Each structure stands twice: as C-alpha cells, then as structure tokens.
C-alpha cells in the first residue's frame with residue numbers, strides 16, 4: 001500500500017521510504033513524518049520498486065524482512081540493493097537493539113543503526129531529518145564538484161562557448177521546416193543533434209526515421225528509401241513502404257549522405273523537389289511531408305568538385321549547414337563529458353562512488369580524442385568496468401600518463417606521437433585486427449584507416465605485435 005503526503009522543501013523534495021512488514025509499526029512510522037512524502041514497502045521487491053520510482057532521500061527499514069523474519073539475510077540483501085540503486089540515499093535500519101551482529105553488518109554496508117525500543121517517534125524524526133539534510137548536502141557537493149553543462153539541448157553536454165552558440169542555432173532552426181546538413185568528424189554528435197532537431201520541433205509527435213547510407217548495400221538502398229510493391233522484384237512478397245514514407249509528418253534523417261550512390265542521388269533530388277514518392281514497381285505517387293536532415297563526415301564540397309556528389313542535391317539538402325567542431329577544439333568539454341559518462345555508466349553498472357584520479361583528468365584534458373565524443377564515451381565505459389577501488393586511473397582509460405620528460409619541441413609533435421603510440425598499442429592488442437582496434441579506440445573503421453595512413457601504419461599492421 002502506498003501513502004503519499006506531499007511537502008516540499010526549498011529545492012529537494014523530502015521523500016522517505018518506510019520498509020516495514022509489521023502493519024502496526026508501519027502505520028505508526030508513516031504518520032510520524034508529516035513533513036515528508038512517505039511511501040511504504042513490505043518486502044524486498046516492493047522496496048526496490050519504490051526506490052526506482054521515487055528515489056527517496058531517506059529510507060527507514062526493518063532488517064527482519066520476510067521470508068526470514070528472525071534472521072536478517074533478506075533485510076541485509078535488500079539494504080545492499082537499495083544502496084546500489086541510489087548510493088546517496090541515507091538508510092536507517094531499525095534493529096531494536098536485538099541483534100548487534102546484524103546491526104554492524106548493516107552499518108558496514110553504509111546504513112545508520114537506530115537501536116531503541118520501543119522507538120521514540122520524536123528521536124527518530126530528528127534522525128530522519130538530519131539524514132535528509134546530510135543527503136541534501138552530499139547532492140549539492142556533488143553538483144559543485146562536477147562541472148555542469150550549459151547547452152539548452154537536453155542530453156547534449158558542452159560548456160564550450162562555440163558549442164553553446166551552435167546549440168542555440170539548432171534550437172532556432174528546429175521549429176522551421178528547412179533542411180539541415182550536419183557536418184563534422186565522426187563521433188562529434190551529428191546524430192544526437194539530428195534527434196534534437198526532431199524533438200524540439202512540432203513534428204515530434206511523429207516519427208524520427210534514420211537511414212545510414214553507408215551501412216546499406218547499394219542494391220538495397222533504393223527499396224529501403226522508397227519502398228516497393230508486391231512482386232516488384234524476386235523476393236518482394238508483400239507491399240512494403242520505404243523509410244521516407246514511414247517518416248510521414250516527422251523527420252527523415254539521412255546519415256552518411258556522402259555515401260549515397262550517385263545513381264540514387266537523382267531519385268532523392270526528385271523527391272525533394274516534388275515531395276512525392278513512388279514505390280518500386282508502383283504506379284501511384286504518394287505525397288510525403290517530412291523534414292529532411294542529413295549528416296556526413298566527408299567534404300561534400302570536395303565531392304561536388306570531384307563530380308561524385310550532385311551540386312543541386314547538395315543545395316536542396318543544406319538550406320542550413322551546421323558545422324560541428326571536433327572535440328579537441330572545444331574548451332573544457334573532454335573533462336565535462338568524461339564526468340557525464342562516468343556518472344551514467346556508474347549508475348548503469350552499479351559502481352557508485354567512482355572518481356577520476358587527478359592524473360586521469362589531466363590525461364583526458366590532454367588527449368586529442370580523434371574519435372571525438374564516441375571515443376571518450378567508450379573509453380570511460382571501459383574504465384568504469386576496469387577500475388579497481390574507487391579511482392579511475394589513466395591506465396583504466398587506456399590513455400598515456402604524462403610522466404616522461406618532454407624532449408619534443410612542439411605540442412603538435414607530442415600529440416602526434418601519443419596518437420601514434422595509442423594506435424600501435426590498440427592494434428597490437430588485437431593482433432592487427434582493424435575492426436577490433438577501431439572498437440577499442442571508439443572510432444569508426446574509416447577514421448582508423450585515415451589515422452593509420454597518416455602515421456604510416458597502414459602497410460605495417462602485420463608487423464605490429466605485442
């Protein structure tokens with residue numbers, strides 16, 4: 001049974017979860033905290049469900065939960081899971097001073113012990129209030145210690161003034177229907193911004209449909225985009241709408257537009273001019289109202305010059321062009337993003353309390369991140385798994401410590417050297433398998449090939465060993 005009494009404090013809602021299987025005691029406890037939103041639970045399952053739903057600041061719990069009301073195996077396991085779900089939550093166990101050993105075990109897990117029987121509601125009230133303020137202080141501390149992001153796009157983390165402006169530009173164009181071309185290196189957040197354009201527009205009730213032109217073989221791409229009628233070709237067993245049609249009313253995102261085969265560029269151009277599609281093997285023209293967003297890491301201007309990309313299509317696709325800078329050009333963002341992903345993966349992997357060592361933070365700031373945000377995301381993800389104790393080291397991140405005396409003259413040389421060494425290390429670890437090395441480094445295969453080319457490693461992969 002859930003009972004809710006809502007009272008707000010200045011900035012954090014006072015939420016208390018009472019975990020107690022004795023109905024009499026539960027009732028008594030529930031009414032003792034009229035300045036809290038009180039939710040209740042009687043066993044492990046309901047306690048965890050309430051934790052997920054409400055993330056209360058404070059929990060009071062009876063250790064003797066069913067099925068083992070005498071022992072505390074169930075209660076201690078519940079306590080551990082509560083703290084894993086929300087490590088900032090303050091848990092007060094009500095042991096009634098009956099089992100000192102269990103009380104000590106609970107304290108070692110991170111709980112507070114309230115051993116008074118019969119319990120005094122006023123004293124417990126004081127303790128719960130104190131625990132709440134401790135929780136609030138801890139949350140505020142965390143916010144102060146960790147840099148915060150400034151953009152107005154939910155989930156898009158950056159404090160770099162250029163990026164903040166770029167996000168404002170995204171927000172401004174989101175409400176219009178003009179086509180947007182997002183240009184930038186791999187992993188800079190093009191898809192994330194494409195989704196933001198959709199979410200911030202009044203098309204958000206409809207679908208956001210993405211097609212990656214590089215991932216679909218040329219002979220299948222046409223039917224993927226435009227759909228087909230039954231019997232249009234061998235294997236066309238039923239009428240199938242294309243991705244453009246599926247985005248009706250919403251946003252259609254063409255990722256890696258630079259990889260759209262030349263043969264299909266004129267079909268796409270026709271659609272953009274007429275806003276109608278014809279399924280393969282069909283006779284009917286179907287009007288489709290979609291907003292077009294595309295992205296690429298390639299230089300479309302160079303492709304136009306090389307006559308591999310149609311200029312007229314480029315102008316249709318890029319009524320607005322947004323150039324996203326690489327991560328190495330954004331001031332302070334690497335550390336900010338590292339904290340962001342660390343917090344995300346800590347919650348996901350239930351590894352609370354992890355922090356970067358100072359040396360790791362310096363290395364994050366120094367590293368060039370050729371794979372941009374995707375690389376930092378993957379690096380932190382792996383580090384959260386690898387870290388021992390509560391510190392993430394430079395090694396956990398797969399970065400280079402700055403302990404060698406610097407003999408080189410320019411920063412550029414130092415960066416180049418570090419990049420080259422990282423590539424060699426990653427390739428050696430996977431016996432020269434480029435796909436696996438790209439995964440470790442958080443870059444795409446083409447990016448890794450480019451980097452290997454630049455560092456003269458391409459012909460030498462087989463020579464790279466441990």
Ligand SMILES: Nc1ncnc2c1ncn2[C@@H]1O[C@H](COP(=O)(O)OP(=O)(O)OP(=O)(O)O)[C@@H](O)[C@H]1O
Pocket residue numbers: 155156157158184185186187188189190191192193255295296297373374377444
């Ligand atoms: N500023 C950001 N804040 C938070 N997460 C980000 C940010 N930029 C990118 N990401 C995350 O980084 C990863 C890569 O981003 P995304 O897929 O949008 O890049 P992309 O430029 O489209 O890459 P590609 O060209 O390789 O397709 C995603 O998991 C995305 O959520």
